[in-house]
Amino acid sequence: MGELYTTPPESEKIYTLNLGPQxxxxxxxxxxxxxxxxxxxxxxxxxxxxxxxxxxxxxxNRLYKQFLPNTSRMDYLSxxxxxxxxxxxxxxxVGIEVPERxxxxxxxxxxxxxxxxxxxxxxxxxxxxxxxxPFLYAFDDREQILDILDSVTGSRLTYSYCxxxxxxxDIDANFIxxxxxxxxxxxxxxxxxxNLVSENIxxxxxxRDVGIIDRELARQYAVTGPNLRACGVAFDVRRIEPYExxxxxxxxxxxxxxxxxxxxYYVRFKEMQQSCRIIEQxxxxxxxxxxxxxxxxxxxxxxxxxxxxxxxxARGLAxxxxxxxxxxxxxxxxxxxxxxxxxxxxxxxxPETLVADxxxxxxxxDVVIPEIDR
Amino acid sequence: xxxKVREQGEPIIQFALLDxxxxxxxxxxxxxxxxxxxxxxxxxxxAGASRFDLDRFGSGxxxxxxxxxxxxxxxxxxxxxxxxxxxxxxxxxxxPKWCIAMGNCAISGGPFEYEDQYAIVPGAHLVVxxxxxxxxxxxxxxxxxxxxxxxxxxxTRGEDRNLLRRFKRAGGQAK
Amino acid sequence: MKIQEIxxxxxEKFPGAPLVRDETGKMGALWSVVVPVSxxxxxxxxxxxxxxxxxxxxxxxxxxxxxxxxxxxxxxxxSRVVVRMLCGHDQVAPSICDIFRGxxxxxxxxxxxxxxxxxxxxxxxxxLLPEDADYHxxxxxxxxxxxxxxxxxxxx
Numbered sequence: 077m078g079e080l081y082t083t084p085p086e087s088e089k090i091y092t093l094n095l096g097p098q099x100x101x102x103x104x105x106x107x108x109x110x111x112x113x114x115x116x117x118x119x120x121x122x123x124x125x126x127x128x129x130x131x132x133x134x135x136x137n138r139l140y141k142q143f144l145p146n147t148s149r150m151d152y153l154s155x156x157x158x159x160x161x162x163x164x165x166x167x168x169x170v171g172i173e174v175p176e177r178x179x180x181x182x183x184x185x186x187x188x189x190x191x192x193x194x195x196x197x198x199x200x201x202x203x204x205x206x207x208x209x210p211f212l213y214a215f216d217d218r219e220q221i222l223d224i225l226d227s228v229t230g231s232r233l234t235y236s237y238c239x240x241x242x243x244x245x246d247i248d249a250n251f252i253x254x255x256x257x258x259x260x261x262x263x264x265x266x267x268x269x270x271n272l273v274s275e276n277i278x279x280x281x282x283x284r285d286v287g288i289i290d291r292e293l294a295r296q297y298a299v300t301g302p303n304l305r306a307c308g309v310a311f312d313v314r315r316i317e318p319y320e321x322x323x324x325x326x327x328x329x330x331x332x333x334x335x336x337x338x339x340x341y342y343v344r345f346k347e348m349q350q351s352c353r354i355i356e357q358x359x360x361x362x363x364x365x366x367x368x369x370x371x372x373x374x375x376x377x378x379x380x381x382x383x384x385x386x387x388x389x390a391r392g393l394a395x396x397x398x399x400x401x402x403x404x405x406x407x408x409x410x411x412x413x414x415x416x417x418x419x420x421x422x423x424x425x426x427p428e429t430l431v432a433d434x435x436x437x438x439x440x441x442d443v444v445i446p447e448i449d450r
Numbered sequence: 451x452x453x454k455v456r457e458q459g460e461p462i463i464q465f466a467l468l469d470x471x472x473x474x475x476x477x478x479x480x481x482x483x484x485x486x487x488x489x490x491x492x493x494x495x496x497a498g499a500s501r502f503d504l505d506r507f508g509s510g511x512x513x514x515x516x517x518x519x520x521x522x523x524x525x526x527x528x529x530x531x532x533x534x535x536x537x538x539x540x541x542x543x544x545x546p547k548w549c550i551a552m553g554n555c556a557i558s559g560g561p562f563e564y565e566d567q568y569a570i571v572p573g574a575h576l577v578v579x580x581x582x583x584x585x586x587x588x589x590x591x592x593x594x595x596x597x598x599x600x601x602x603x604x605x606t607r608g609e610d611r612n613l614l615r616r617f618k619r620a621g622g623q624a625k
Numbered sequence: 626m627k628i629q630e631i632x633x634x635x636x637e638k639f640p641g642a643p644l645v646r647d648e649t650g651k652m653g654a655l656w657s658v659v660v661p662v663s664x665x666x667x668x669x670x671x672x673x674x675x676x677x678x679x680x681x682x683x684x685x686x687x688x689x690x691x692x693x694x695x696x697x698x699x700x701x702x703x704s705r706v707v708v709r710m711l712c713g714h715d716q717v718a719p720s721i722c723d724i725f726r727g728x729x730x731x732x733x734x735x736x737x738x739x740x741x742x743x744x745x746x747x748x749x750x751x752x753l754l755p756e757d758a759d760y761h762x763x764x765x766x767x768x769x770x771x772x773x774x775x776x777x778x779x780x781x
Contacts, residue, residue, distance in 0.1 A: 124753065125753040132738070133768065136770070136771060169651060309700055311700045317702065317703070381651060381779070384652060384653030384654065384707075385653055386680075393680070395680070395681065397694075420727050420730050421727075424726070450753070
């Protein structure tokens, strides 16, 4: 008689919960339909498309120069990195020679952008897990970077700084002083973050052995970036296919071993420190000279053909695939984004985890949904 | 003595001082709903973070649930797939409620609006009634603060009736 | 080396397949080969057993044909290759989502944008467009289009 009240019938065991498009911890507008058995997830079905803006169709209707603002708005946290990649792709297609100084400037700005993206991830991930203080510290450091980039590009978030053949504006002594002061400030900060977060027992319990992505799963879903490096695969486009002047710098590619959320955290943390190393080396070896190639036509008309350029965004391997038919607008402009595969892998990672762990996993893989939706 | 024309929607019985105090209370404790859709969401987060601190204006607590929030800040591009979601969230908010359209995309479609754009809605005003617009792509956090203060002016119906007017503001005055 | 092994296997299976090597470096890959529509599953299985991953799949809309472009890569330097497939506007392409699980979403996206149907993919709901969308935006007969060309005008 007691079972009538304590055991639910089989048909009522699975409950569908909508982790809706509007939720404090979905990074952007992501909707996941969760089938729950109690608190355990049985099936996870991400529904995306709520941020679809038609970038690829716009690419076919815009001149190459007019597509530059779009590039920053896809993954707005690594706006400069995507900008840089697009400019590199078009330069490769047309065959434009870039002066040395602007290569170094672009690398410095890109690495600053990468650090600011990881800092934002760090702040919001800990906010998702329930800690408010690291969010404030991380955003304070991020504001320093935004000040530096604002002084030279004119924008805080969506930059269109790179131009075909260089950059739009040269950096001056003020920029270099601010960057060096920032690097010095961050040297002391890493210890602060370690004390605040990395050794916190609650944080470790919520991230150790949570959301394990192993090498085989990562390969099936084309997971790249820090999520892949946390499984032990040292795959970083800056090392594997060096572009710009990355082959002249001495930096490590940090890897993890277990592929859980804690390893992903450590990989991103160490990547920030390695980016600081790259910036320091680039500032030490900054050459003089022009910052923009001369005689680059205003309306670029590349020869017929295609170009595929891969670069390392803050989230993984991103690539531009441009097909040109000899006219001033691309015939096809396809962007390969890293968060596509990263989110796709959740279909196999989320089952048999708790709902609270699902929030932790979703935060630790660092997806930006408008990048997936393009 | 001239008869004051009653505006549509105003209650018949008006308690001037109580009204002013209620509006002051509402205007200074606007609880926003986390409705960041795209890039402007990051500037909204930065406005709530350490440097630009929205909390000193009473708006620091971002409520995830529409039932607990006063103002919906539409930050980002609205895509066609998102229309029923926005309508549902707006309907779930209890009165009095306001809406701020933040960023060029929420005002008019922004950089994504062109002749045959199939994917976005060119402006939040086509979906929900908008009270304050904040232009920019993305607007700086200071601009978001100016927009919230403009909304406060609109709620308290102008500077003269704002009992606790702390300083003279340039711009953003609504009478 | 892994990539030469794969070249050999592909030449065995498709003897006459046109293979273009990347001389200028623009393709971002070692070579690009055109395989028939029925052969893509064998090619994908070869890559999967050789420890490659499917980087991206995209499609191109030409007047005479639709072209599917698969980029495969592995975790070693200089290993990206391009596999292309020409299928007509009404043809059904075989799905490789049981070989590479990540291909499921990529094929859904291509179906959304181009209308190419994939047989064998159990889940073909719209991915990026609204659920009731019946238009295919990236086709060159939809919306504002600057050019609609034949394949040989670009690839010769």
